[in-house]
Amino acid sequence: MDIRHLRHFLALVEEGSFTRAARREFIVQSGFSSSIRALENDLGVDLYVKGTRPPRLTAEGRALIPAAREALRSFHAVHDAVGQAGRRLTGWLTIGVFTHVEHLVPVAGVLSRMTALHPALELRMSQLPTEVMLQRLADGRLDCALLSAPEAAPRELEITHLATEPFVLAGSRGHPLHRSSSIGLADLANQRFVEMPRYWAVRTELDRLFREAGLRRERVCEVDDWGMALDLVAGGAGLAFLPRAVAEQGRDAGVWSVTLDDAVVERPVDFVLPRGEAATPAARRLRTELVAAVS
The missing domain is CATH 3.40.190.10 (Periplasmic binding protein-like II)
Known part of the structure; x- marks a missing residue:
């Protein structure tokens, strides 16, 4: 059943004339009459007594009025709910x-x-x-x-x-690289590292950098928490690539940090x-x- 047929039926009820109802619905009269016939065919009943002017509703037609109005109200409620979904979040x-x-x-x-x-x-x-x-x-x-x-x-x-968050190389003040004036990727060959898990994006990027440079590094441990990684670096467990903001928190604990001369490590x-x-x-x-x- 097309909701438009119900709307046309109610227009006929309220206007009492096919001509006025068709004009109200912005449809030619022949199309309006076809819509009413289609509704009758869907329901299997006559909704008005044929040949009467103004159209006189049958018992079935009168019974349809409240149900048709409720159906239209529900239809508009659905559209209102969908239309406001982007504005009223639930x-x-x-x-x-x-x-x-x-x-x-x-x-x-x-x-x-x-x-x-x-x-x-x-x-x-x-x-x-x-x-x-x-x-x-x-x-x-x-x-x-x-x-x-x-x-x-x-x-x-x-x-x-x-x-985009820059990452820096971090180490304890007792680490030999702390005395270096500059540090490149090659200086990190075979160094001991505190690592993030393999499924972290920054770990994937670091593995790629070392692999493409033909270098290896030694993994001391893996942790999935930046604070714990910083504590391990401060304690001298090894080097680590940390977010710059995290590394700066370790200054009072003797953690130094630098950016590499020849490689960029960052996290989008x-x-x-x-x-x-x-x-x-x-x-x-x-x-x-x-x-x-x-x-």
Whole structure:
């Protein structure tokens, strides 16, 4: 049943004339009459007594009036709900995020404002490795994520760059390299390192740099927390590539940091969500707010 047929029927009821009803609905009279006939065929009844002027409703026609009005109200309610979905955010927003990003992108502040403006919006945040977040974005378990998007990210994902974080080489003051006036990648051959896990984006980038340079480094330990990595470096366990902001926190504990002369190590911070209609209104709104916050 076409909703337009019900609307035309109610126009006929309210106008009491095929001519006036057709004019009100901006349709030629022959088309209007065809619409009423199509509704009668769908219902299997006559809705008005043929040949009467003005049209006189049958018992079935009178019975249809309240139901037709309710159907139209429901139809408009559906359209209103869909039309406002992008403005009135409700339900869950599931977000993936990697660690130590707030100093670059004010995620907490933006999310706090969003929940204040949209009290029916509920947030679920998870700190996850990049590979895991990409998989969960692909299968729908995450609505969006803050991560370092790889060059070969799936095409069904839309990537918006937000910030770039430089990484520095960090070590304790007792390390021999502390006395060097400059440090290049070759100086790090066979050095002992505190490493991040293999599934972290920065670890992937470091492995690539060393592999392409034909160099190896010794892994002392793997940790998945920047604070613990900094403590291990301060204690002399080994060198580490740390976010500059993290390394600076270790100055009082005797940690020095430098950028390499011949290589750039950095971590992009990207906002990733499904492409097109697969993206939720809340995820799209979050992207807009984050872009504005870092601009």
